[in-house]
Amino acid sequence: MNQSPLIGYELGEIVNECGQLVQINKNDLRAGDQILLKTINSIYSIKVLENGYYKVSGGWFDKKELSPVKTTISGCTWGGCIIKTDIIAACGLCLEFGNKVITSRIKKIFHISRYSEN
Secondary structure: OOOOOOOOOOHHHHHHHOOOOOEEEEHHHHOOOOEEEEEOOOOOEEEEOOOOOOOEEEHHHHOOOOOOOOEEEEEOOOOOEEEOEEEEEEEOEEEEEEOOOOEEEEEEEEEEEEEHOO
């Protein structure tokens, strides 16, 4: 499907695409972990907090002078109304924050474990 919106695709094709995504699952993260995302238009820094919250800087939040902001992450979308809620990021998808801000498509993801910090 090549990182394009899934308009006109059937559910089975979308399900197959899910299994092939380069993604980071929310359940694989621990408080203190950090995610760096490069999207088509921006760079975001996301620090995992407790209880489903994240401290986010960069991109839209910097442009609105809100960084850093404590928010939730709804999941990732293909650019439409289908959202994969169990992931924090996936290459080719758009990240949707709890305040309904949606990023441009994610190009690169970097996961920094809290244990790798000095």
